[in-house]
Amino acid sequence: MGTVSIRDVATRAGVSPGTISNVLNRPERVAPATRERVLRVISELGFVRHGSASTLRAGHSRTVGLSVMDIGNPFFTDIAAGVEEAASERGYAVILGNSAGSRAKEERNLLVLAEQRVRGVLITPTDDDPARLDALRDRGIRVVLLDHPAHRPDQCSVTVNDITGGRLAVSHLLERGARRIGYLTGPGTLRQCADRGEGAARAVTAAGLDPETVLEPIEIPAMTAKYGQQAAERLLASGSLPEAIFCANDLLAVGMLRGLLQAGVRVPGDISLIGYDDIDFAAASAVSLSSVRQPTHQLGRIATELLLDECDNPDTHAHQQVVFQPELVVRESTGGRRDPADPRPEETG
Template sequence: MGTVSIREVAARAGVSPGTISNVLNRPERVAPETRERVMRAIRELGFVRHGSASTLRAGQSRTIGLSVIDIGNPFFTDVAAGVEEAASELGYAVILGNSAGSRDKEERNLLVLAEQRVRGVLITPSDEDPSRLDALRDRGISVVLVDHPAHRPDQCSVAVNDIAGGQMAASHLLSLGARRIGYVTGPRSIRQCVDRRQGAEHAVAAAGLDPEAVIEDVEVPSMTARAGQQAAASLLESGLPDAVFCANDLLAVGFLRALLQAGVRVPRDVALIGYDDIDFAAASAVSLSSVRQPTHRLGRIATELLLDECDHPDTHVHQQVMFQPELVVRESTAGGARPEERESP
């Protein structure tokens, strides 16, 4: 692919070269419609500005990129620790990018990584569109999906079986006698939320019950502790179910806090389970049952696959690694009363 200049991008987008520079360096100064027009021109032309001249002179970079959707979530912090540890052992540095679930921000982050001529990119994508990842691969940059399964044989990925995890969580709540389960979830655009809900449906159906009658969805805009508190406020107003399954532990921690502030007894009045088993789960006021993911190992294995592809392209074998989650039972569900045994608080 030939080198594309900023002037060519500007001509394609119908703006000045200075506007291109602002979109790449100070996007908040550019109107959203203009930003999108520029980004479309960049994609169409395959433009990548030169990053480090010293890297180019050296021939090959010793850096890789990591793009996650929420670095504020301890799950991704633990994954990043595994990535950095493995990369450091193999003589590589890591450039971290946080997309905050935004496709536009993720696209800008990937452009920066390409500019820096990283050898490869580890990414938890913000959506299912593979085009921007294919563009990286077309430039010779290896890509491995993290916490997201690949659906093609020429792509490495490392993920956790979230359908199985959702089934574990719901089966556990059903075993306590729950017959109404609230499912507190982030946006349906997040694959993990959909898969965990599907697993819960499997558990309910296996118990001979109707998933649509048993599972009550509470969708929140973000998977944070504050959103968990908001979900709890909604259910406290409409009527609490027997049990609640939160799609991650941050939601569950916020949900638990709101319940305790309202005088609801956990697990006697409501059994509660989260997902990820972050450190906060065991340390919360009522220790939180959760579905554990091997976060650190997830990051390590993904990095090893990426660097094997970078350093040994002729012998590398693409792998789609799928870990199995583990149910961890703590106070928030242990000994939870059956619905008919609950008393008013």
């Protein structure tokens, strides 16, 4: 069989070539039943459009870029799932770039995305310098900040109030009676870490206590389970454990929990522990972890919808800075009960 054309698909599906073009490029404009019939015919005939030709005509491809800080962190994996879902519904594919917290790698990834003529970019930037993002906009590539606030009115962003999240975590530990609280955090240059630390300090102040004496910052190079366990080992070697530890993400909390349990430290009997993000591992760990929940999938979806609206409707698009509120989830690691819906059954004595 020779090359299948758009006209062949249109004839088999009983629609016009223009409808086929809309299904491929603007699927939201086509009735669902018609769209499904066309897609079924495309699959039956094995039609493949000439992507490079359409890209040259339009000046861009039907792709968007996603640049995250650490794809190994389930927090970003869940965000990516939301991005892909929303993009797919609009007929877009997603190109993923992992900066690993490196600005140099992030810049290389953004260059590749620009070379691929992506329609827009969703990015969790490694710092607040806007230069490289302004360079993308100068090339006609739309940009939405993801898990990072915008500091300008002509920029869309979707984030979570991390100051509130830090306050929720430490207020909970204070209510449990803790008066020496370790704050296990990544590099202070990361906005998320700084905001969660600020929220922790506000909680202490609101309780009428001095953050300088209650909070003990423990900064490590990267927010991974490996560094969380190493931090536990250092604390144990010091011979002076705090009464509770607030970890800036759940991976750190999982590593900290592993290190404490291996040393025979009881959680929460000897020390309380709370994480941040509420990834699946939090509920399923050996001692289920209390955490601060972020709506990760929703973050990805809303950011993508804003980006594609700006791409497809530049004249009517209204820039938005969306801020979600986090939620405290109490489990065993701070003295709560295991949620019956958690994947691991509740232990009995």
